[in-house]
Amino acid sequence: MKFEKLHIKNFRNFKDVTVDLSNKNVVFGMNDVGKTNFLYAIRFLFDKQMRKNGFTDTDFYQNDTSNQIQITVKLDLSDYEESTDTKKLVAKAKDARTSEQLNSFYIRINSEYLESEGYGEPLLYWGSDLDNLQEIPSRGISFTLDSLFKVVYVTPLIELNSIFNKNKKALFDESRENDSDKQIMDDIKGLTTDLNNKIGAMSVIQGFQTDITEEYKTFKNEKINVEVKSEMAIRGFYSDLIPYIKRDGDENYYPTSGDGRKKILSYSILNYITKKEHEDKIVIYLIEEPENSLHRSMQIALSKQLFKKDNYKYFFMSTHSPELLYEMEDNRLIRIHSKDKIVCDSYLYNIEDLYRNVKRKLNKDMASAVFSNKVLLVEGPSERVLFEKILDEIYPEYELDGGFILEVGGIYFSKYVETLSALGITVLVKTDNDLKKKKGSENEYELLGINRCLKLMGEKELNNITVEVSSDMSKKEKERILTTRKKELFTQNQEIVQSLIDNKIYLSEVDLENDLSIIIGSDFDYDIVKYLQESKLFNMAEFINSLDEELCRSVFDSAEFRCLRDMVSDE
Known part of the structure; x- marks a missing residue:
């Protein structure tokens, strides 16, 4: 499966632009010219979470809700025999493909503004005949397309603790625990009980508990006691886990301080989650200005990941950094610029x-x-x-x-x-x-x-x-x-x-x-x-x-x- 072309019409600051694509795309331009909006156009196509609230009036070009939003991506499916992703898409699309145009496939989102509802309802279509696309089956806010594609959107402010805590359930799937793990869990529960008993025996803790209980009863006289407990005992030890870094040959543990190190570890967690949770889907990375908080050497390291590793098979990245392009090869450069209106020029760089x-x-x-x-x-x-x-x-x-x-x-x-x-x-x-x-x-x-x-x-x-x-x-x-x-x-x-x-x-x-x-x-x-x-x-x-x-x-x-x-x- 190969991304071939994107057409954006009446969406945000794009009146009507068509740009050639590849599977690895670098989007650049001056500030406030539309790089984020370009990524959002792709998000509306492939990301259910982006679509669920529909289009607002500000999503329409110059807030003119009388003109329909239309975003269309063209895919090349000529690699059917070699590509697992192409086979997945063909299997889902079924009769939306015609025998006359087997190698080309289109996915489109349309929206007209509903004045009575105050938003634009997203409608999705696909097929190989651009003039006769079929409506994609849906159930509630989910379309058949959503069982096929997964969008990973990485903002410039990607935050380690947020990503780690949000994905703990996937990172530490308790259903995969073996008998040995269960025995260790029982041992930990016993240790946390002992820990809380020892904490409760401390005079400073006992004094606080007595005083705060009395203070509470001045507001509402109830038969209660306030006690201080470790979260580990109540919510389980997974809730207390945070990542540390241990250098080779050093017995000490160091917090993952430093924005650059945190960002690299955040990318590592995202890659891990994507491999573990979404291996059955076609994953599209949308990466917005990843150079923020990254030292030059780390930007070059990320460039190697993006352009030389298999993790990022399909991606769209906006950037202002030359260092992130050091390893570019066989990718599409997309320049967004403006004189009187937004223009997109692209070049397949190899x-x-x-x-x-x-x-x-x-x-x-x-x-x-x-x-x-x-x-x-x-x-x-x-x-x-x-x-x-x-x-x-x-x-x-x-x-x-x-x-x-x-x-x-x-x-x-x-x-x-x-x-x-x-x-x-x-x-x-x-x-x-x-x-x-x-x-x-x-x-x-x-x-x-x-x-x-x-x-x-x-x-x-x-x-x-x-x-x-x-x-x-x-x-x-x-x-x-x-x-x-x-x-x-x-x-x-x-x-x-x-x-x-x-x-x-x-x-x-x-x-x-x-x-x-x-x-x-x-x-x-x-x-x-x-x-x-x-x-x-x-x-x-x-x-x-x-x-x-x-x-x-x-x-x-x-x-x-x-x-x-x-x-x-x-x-």
Whole structure:
């Protein structure tokens, strides 16, 4: 069973959106844009507890109760032969599936507002024909669907004691006690009786009991006595149980203090309960901003659980944390954003073989970028530190406004552009006009920089060129000839260069260092191109210390660095 698509209509702040899904979904966006409402749409579909009170007027888009709420999920059942979950659903749905569309299945909830009742009654339908869905059989507030699915909703404020106490009956099922357990229970009852006798024998306890009994009788003179007892004796020893942590090699017990440790233990209990109590159901986890109270290392640990373990087979998680995406692979990224109305963009993020050896770096960088509105991709760290310096001087609010500078390495531009663009994020690219000598050739060169840009636009790449250099030339002479050839290519292909700019791809005439030299080279008494190319990152870090606001402004306003202006513009 695979989640394929979700359609939300007239529900809360969603007027009419359709978003592609997978079985593992990450939902992100700015605050108050609708991430929680997105999760609640799924809860209304699959969670009986959410549905039991119906829809209120505030559940209708802009409180307009004249329009019907409709939430529909599309499932792919083409894995029937391999998937136990698919077989469970097919067995329950029975004749709601048609032979013409066996691989697609829809579940829908509708609601019209009943003025006389003051709420919207949830009505559930399913089937393989979207235009002729069948009403799901129900009994009271329960539908056949509820015997099939279990929703585990995890709030940001998940609380250990609450979860532990709420699930004690399931955690410690007395019906599973064996004869040995029953004997131990009898022994405990005897011990608790002895315990209470000893407590009652204490003078401080006896004095309190006498005094409080007399105080009570001043209000109501009854033939009673107030006695103090251990809860264990009255309610059973299970009522007193609380979890402690015992470190290996340490005989002491430590309370589960610390919000992070409590949260991890809470997740562990939820996983345990789900396996124990709901193994016969299809479990859907809805996890809201789990990063709250979790240290970075614990967020990464949770990321491994979510994306690499079988516990979380189906989940929808909202988050603001890049660390929770460190292990993402073959999952759906869903970005919720708004201009005039809420928009949902999604992208199926997977790690292709080309990127396997840099998965950690790719995920780390991508996870940082997806939370932005505009991302400027640069080749390396020297570009990044320079651009950060200039923007800190000229437009220090750029990150607050959703801007982000990301160094990716030239060969990885395409994956970032593909993913970020699909999520509705504006992507800008600044890259060098590189030439690369063809292997095994003396004078044949690939137009690496230009073709990199053309490839990003899906355009045909240019043919290789010949550059007259010889093996007996000095390195300096070769560099001079190659630099001259790059400038010629840049001039000869101005139509392409302009087309690139129109697509927010900014090609240097030669490279970053030469761009800088054109704009502010005369302000220095040394060759800044040579200096910056000798030890790129170290020298760039030194160089930016000499850039004042005036020099930064010159760079920012130049044609060569238009990418900076376009990143902070409102367009």
